[in-house]
Amino acid sequence: MRFVWTVAWRLLRDGRFQTWLIVGGVTIGVAVVVYITAIIDGLQVNIIxxxxxxxxxxxxxxxxxxxQRAWDARAEVRTLADVRKRTQREATIGDVDAVLAAVRAVPGVQAAAAVASGPGVAQQGGVRKAIVVLGVDLADFQQVIRLDDKRREGTLSLAAGEALIGSELASDLGLAPGARVRLQSASGEVLSVRVAGxxxxxxxxxxxxxxxxxLRDAQSLLGYGREVTEIDVRVQRLFEAQRLAADLSRVTGLTAESWQAANGQLVTALRSQSASGLMIRFFVTLAVALGIASVLVVSVVQRQREIGILRAMGTPRQRILAVFLLQGGIVGLGGSLLGTALGAALAVGFTRVARNADGSPLFPIVLQPELFVSSAALATLVGVLAAWLPARRAARLDPVEAIRG
Structure with a gap:
């Protein structure tokens, strides 16, 4: 093995210009892969x-x-009372505590919260705005949907008689924390609340x-009694939501809709981004492989006489083969280490250049250790595979013809 290392290193050192040229090519290729992957992953995380x-x-x-079809036993025919879709009144969920317990017991569920929602009107000083009322237990709801990063004014609390409103609604009605606003449901129930935040x-x-x-105020305003309209769920693994939705539907008997089903265009866009990134990585990897192979082919031609002498001295074909495979591995590994560092530096530099108006990064860059390890491993493997054909050609050289040539 020492012989293989010695010969491979000398060949790389003697042809140092070619060696640095291909190492530079591998470095740029790996840097592009790391940079593009970090950008795409960061963009996807930001969008999601x-x-x-x-x-x-x-x-x-x-x-x-x-x-439901009506069955006429005497006529032995089925008839429809009405072919039109039945008008749907607001359906609600009873026995909320039992349903929540069943949902939280499903593996993969991180948190669940009961929500009572319905349409209404907010009125202030003669101005009326259509709203959607959401009654929640704030502690449970914040485990599903984070609110602390959305607070702009006031406090994040929901005591009895308090409300949290959106910034546009506050601007339209001229409301600020501490002000009171009159809410009316579609059924005519009225509730006066204080804006907490x-x-x-x-x-x-x-x-x-x-x-x-x-939750209790909303149930009273909307006329739901102790019932709710939906159960909101947060899952531990984001992209397993579709599978968990089926499990939750089977356990509870309710209709379950995952975020993928509710955001079909977003899922399509994410898949398109991933496919584009995969194609870019494929062609960059192919270009790197061709570059390594072409340089090693030239090395075999230039070192033909030396290879012939080694073969004439009794060096087995397997060792000649190992010499050039090792060269490919060294070039791939060296370029990958430099490339991952360069790609990470480019990604970090991008976050410092591309910024929002407030100075925050345009979107986060995702640099995971797995990305560096996989890129380095792939580049090293590509280097060895790209060296396979030149290595076989070198191992098959006839000693006499090689020395004569």
Whole structure:
């Protein structure tokens, strides 16, 4: 093995210009892979965070009531009372504590919260705005949807008779923390509440319409008694929400909708980004492999006489093969180490250049240890595989023809 290392190193050192040229190519290739991957992963994390920061991963609701066929035993025919879809009144979930306990017992569920929601109107000084009332237990709800990073004014509390409103609604009605606002439900029930805090969800429609109330106040205002309209769920593994939605539906008998089903266009965009990143990495890797192979082929041609002498001295084909495979591995490993460092530096530099108006990064860059390890391993493997054909050619050289040539 020492012989293989010695010969491989001398060949690389003697052709140092070619060696540094291909190491530079591998470095740039790996840097591009690391940089593109970090950018795409960071962009996806940012998009998902912005989209899901104000919605649950899975939402459980009562199933819609469908028309039932009537059976006429004498005529032995089935008839429909009405071919039109049945008008749906607001369906609710009873026995909330039992349902929550069943949901939280499902493996993979991180948190669950009961929500009583319904339409209403907010009125202040003769101005009326359509709203969506959400009654929640604040402690449970914050485990599903984080609110502390959305507070803009006031306090994050929901005592009886208090409300948390969106920033657009506060601006439209001229409300500030401490002010009172009159809420009216679609059924005509009226409730006067004090604004405890103003939230910014990052979504204009939510800022204009969403009003959070204590669960009991919302149930009373909307006429639900002790029932709720949905169960919001947060899962431990984000991309397993679709599978968990099926499990939760089976356990509870409710209709379950995952964030993937509710955001079909987002999922399509994420898949397109991942596919684009994969294609970029594939062609960069292919270019690196061709570069390594071409340099080693030239090395075999240039070192043909030396290889012939080694073969004439009794060096086995396997050792000649190992020499050039080792060269490919060394070039791949050296380039990958330099490339991962360069790619990480470029990614960090991007976050310092691309910034929002407030000076914060445009979006986070994801640099995980797995990315460095996988990139280095892939580049080393590509180097060995790219050296395979040149190594076989060197090992198959006839000693007499090689020395004569």
């Amino acid at each position: 965070d912005r989209t899901l920061s104000s919605q649950a991963h899975v939402v459980l609701r009562p199933a819609e009531r469908l028309n 103003v939230l910014d969800y990052g979504v204009q429609d939510l800022n204009r319409r969403r009003v959070l109330l204590p």
